[in-house]
Amino acid sequence: MDTIQHLINGQMVAGTSGQTKPVFNPATGEQTREVALASVEDVDLAVQTSQKAYEEWRHVSIARRTKLMYAFRNLVEANVDEIARRLTAEHGKVLSDSAGEVARGLENIEFACGMAEALKGSISENASTGVDVQTVRRPLGVVAGITPFNFPAMIPLWTIPNAIAAGNGFILKPSERDPSTPMFIAELFHEAGFPDGLLNVVNGDKVAVDALLEHDLVKAISFVGSTPIAKYIYSTAAENGKRVQALGGAKNHMVVLPDADIDLAADAAVSAGYGSAGERCMAISVIVAVGDSADPLIEAIRQRTDNLVIGDGTDAASEMGPLITAEHRDRVAGYIEAGAADGADVVVDGRTRQFEGDGFFLGVSLLDNVTTDMSVYTDEIFGPVLSVVRVDTFAEAIDMIEKNQWGNGTAVFTRDGGAARRFQEEVEAGMVGINVPVPVPVGYHSFGGWNDSFFGDTTMYGPEGMRFYTRPKVTTTRWPDPATSTVDLGFPTNQ
């Protein structure tokens, strides 16, 4: 069995724990590889070598750093198809989705290529007579990224480029469920010419995560994953004196007003609810149908589900692939059962779709007349299940979103500018779409939700991300009085 190891100081190393976990191809259900689980000692070695690399890297010129970042960008772009192939083989999403996530990751490398602008400091001249004050942003040291299974290319790229551009060393602890893609990206990073040890990858589980959270030389933690783990990371990292940004789970609502273009809204609901099998933190999970939009919208979505092609992500005809594991597939299916038992109407039941082979497939589901006390509403399902909650007014929709535990993304579908603007102003979420179902910000803005979707104060990537990986240093300089200068300055100096 092929073992995915750790990348430490430019070398693949087996690690010392002797522990591994299986890695599957979700489309076939077969174990294809295994992944080594790092010990505390493996993590320490990774951190020590990254610290050594950082101590030199922070002195490397911006010109040189930029050149290397461009080389990395070009290598990732040249390898989009190969990254997508590896990604689909372990995650299961269709190849076009995999390539799409690499494209979103590239945006973050491109933002980091502009580091000369993003890292510029500021100066106040003559703050007092002959006194100048300047602020520069310095790196933190070694920083770590702990990432989820659902975007194994994009999410590591939310963090690595900015952290490295700013002069830090980086340790990545990717999801143990699909570790080949982030490892391949780290190999491309080395191929681009960055020094050994600057980016190390340790594979593993809680043992590796805890070792990072407790290591004195790790100065900041960037986490993306489920809410319970995000809370744990936030509190533990903070207790250990680290800077932390911890992005959690989500339950994203899409509000459809009676004046909306129903076809546009139904297309959006299908792609945002069922795309990547609903395993996206920005997936639409709840449709809030206002007034008489409900019946035509539900019918339009139902019709579209009939034609949805679900199959192996490597098949160009497939529009949706399998779920990540058999256990997760069964857990998602359990919510359809629970929704029906709670009194929701199961308009489309994904459990009735038949699939050949042992892949972790599940059909898509649509539940109507869901209420906010049902588990299909209160829990993050993270699968291809859309719940429709019917309300009478716009105000009820806003209120429902405000009362929900999370606040990652949300969207409104309407043709009314006033309603859209009101929604943008009032709604309780960090990322808002107006006729855009999945409003993931472009790489030169920043990404982060509100409430239980985000713990910390500096969101991820873009300008906020660059800020997270730097700390200000302010220097106050008193210049000698020009009158005392021994050089003839050629103009009056008594002012």
Ligand code: NAD
């Ligand atoms: P997860 O929380 O299970 O795992 C995330 C990371 O934490 C992995 O690297 C994992 O190894 C590690 N981890 C898991 N259990 C741990 C523990 N007990 N102690 C320490 N570390 C632990 O998440 P997942 O299942 O990989 O990803 C799906 C979740 O991530 C969903 O909840 C989804 O909404 C969320 N997510 C959020 C965003 C966002 O931007 N807010 C983006 C993507 C995914």
